[in-house]
Amino acid sequence: MTGKAFYVTTPIYYPNDVPHIGHAYTTVLADVLARWYRLNGYDVFFLTGTDEHGLKLQRAAEKVGKTPKEFVDSMVPVFKKYWSLLEIEYSRFIRTTDPDHEELVKKVFQRLYEKGYVYKGSYSGWYCVSCEKFYSEGEYVEQGGQKLCPIHGKPLEWVEEETYFLRLSAVQDEVLKIIESGGTVFPEAYAREVVGRIRKEGLKDVSVARPKTRVYWGVELPFDRDFVAYVWIDALLNYLTGIGFMRDDDSFQKYWPEAHHIIGKDILWFHSAIWFSVLRMLGLDPPKRLIVHAYIVNRGLKMGKSTGNVVMIDDLLERYKSADAVRYLLMRLLNLEKDVEFDQSLLDSIYNGELADTYGNLVRRAGVLALRKLGGRVPRADPDPGLAELASSTIKRVAELIAEVKVSEALTATFDLLREANSYMNRTEPWALDDPTRPLYNTLEALRVATNLLYPVMPVTSELVSRAFGFQLFPPAELAFGQVEEYRVAEAPILFQKVK
Structure with a gap:
């Protein structure tokens, strides 16, 4: 055990509809990192949940004749169901309606108010309900005489009202220094984007309250009960609530220095400029890393x-018949900097070529031969130098790639090892040998190494193969070619059925 901690979060999602593969993309990535670090002996805390306040959910509830609380209560089990179907193992599913979170929001607003960072004023501007955000001139799209949200394409609403502002301008220099120092916002291109915007526009004070006459569904401000907290500030504070800020100092001090937020690029500004500002006002350091990914786009x-x-998500689960396959495909598509077009034929090709043929076929062939030729018992044999060297370099390379959140490249490297194991088997032809011990042992060792490396992405499949072939899953840091004294193969499972 390393004794180190690792804290990973997803954004908390609006429970206004069923989650789709865009939500899954982010959540599976967080789960992969959580499993990788947990396997390596880290004390991992993985936080996900739902963002349940604000005008969008208020209106969604009114539309179906429910109170907002009734509405969100009906939707939360839906999110939990899909995360269960996708083998997501979180430490806490947080809801912004949880009592400890609402209490923290009030405490934070009171503290910021007392420190002079929150002040009353009035505001007017174009507002997108779906984003829960005001758009200034140059940010929105104009079409047919209408001002539209650049993300949702919906008409913006003109809003004029009293509000409370957060004095972001007071911490502009500190926030710029944090982001410009590098390493916190990852990849670096996103840091440059935020810095460029701050230098061009300045860090303007932002409205952080809504009058209850317009938005009644939120956390009341402790110093003015006629207003509720702006949903984005409410939501961002979940990252502190989840690990015990102002409630459990030991937990907070353990996890916060190792915080890794995973977000889509559309919410970069809130999670960098605004969130880092709030943290500085509270006297807290920024997260260790803000990991930003691009989109899976469709059309x-x-x-x-x-x-x-x-x-x-149901469409992919139905087509590929397993959560592990869906997890693998999403992570093979993963790109932090460039949008990836959803292409069913491409996914089918990856599934058939990599999961069914390369991995699944090798497991089946090796297992059947071990059972048929050696009664399932494959003792240790001399390692093949080429295969052993490739396995060792793959272990090292995958660890480096995961550290840089290059999960797709890590999968490619792992499958290069599996492809070489297939080639090795074809070259050595163990089926034609009276004693196929050495080639089968080497093939099984390559399979074992690859299966260990695939565990964070495909946990169910990895555990199935480990049971079938009689080996344990090792922490990657302790993994080495030639460790197993004897394989006791119990079955030769068929892992993946091809799709047509």
């Missing part, structure tokens, strides 16, 4: 109900 647009281009 050139970010997936969303309003654009009608959503791909549902």
Whole structure:
């Protein structure tokens, strides 16, 4: 055990509809990192949940004749169901309606108010309900005489009202220094984007309250009960609530220095400029890393109900018949900097070529031969130098790639090892040998190493193979070619059925 901690979060999602593969993309990535670090002996805390306040959910509830609380209560089990179906193992599913979170929001607002960072004023501007955000001139899209949200394409609403502002301008220099120092916002291109915007526009004070006459569904401000907290500030504070800020100092001090937020690029500004400002006002350091990814797009647009281009999690589970396959495909598509177009034929090709043929076929062939030729018992034999060297370099390379959140490249490297194991088997032809011990042992060792490395992405499949072939899953840091004294193969499972 390393004794080290690792804290990973997803954004908390609006429970206004069923989650789709855009939500899954982020959540599976967080789960992969959580499993990788947990396997390596880290004390891991993985936080996900739902963002349950604000005008969007208020209106969604009113539309179906429910109170907002009744509405969100009905939707939360849906999210939990899909995360269970996708083998997501979180430490806490947080809801912004949880009593400890609402209490923290009030405490934070009171503290910021007393420190002079929150002040009353009035505001007017164009507002997107779906984003829960005001858009200034130059940010929105104009079409047919209407001002539209650049993300959702919906008409913006003109809003004029009293509010409370957060004095972001007071910490602009500190926030710029944090982001410009490098390493916190990852990849670096996103840091440059935020810095460029701050230098161009300045860090303007932002409205952080809504009058209850317009938005009644939220956390009341402790110093003015006629207002509720702006949903984005409410939501961002979940990262502190989840690990005990102002409640459990030991937990907070353990996990916060190792915080890794995973977000989509559309919420970069809130999670960098605004969130880092709030943290500085509270006297807290920024997260260790803000990991930003691009989108899976469909027909050139970010997936969303309003654009009608959503791909549902059910569709992929039905097509590929396993959560592990869906997890693998999403992580093979993963790109932090460039949008990836959803392409069913490409996914089918990856599934058939990599999961069914390369991995699944090798497991089946090796297992059947071990059972048929050696009664399932494959003792230790001399390692093949080439295969052993490739396995060792793959272990090292995958660890480096995961540290840089290059999960797709890590999978490619792992499958290069599996492809070489297939080639090795074809060259050595163990089926034609009276004693195939050495080639089968080497093939099984390559399979074992690859299966260990695939565990964070495909946990169910990895555990199935480890049971079938009689080996344990090792922490990657302790993994080495030639460790197993004897394989006791119990079965030769068929892992993946091809799709047509």
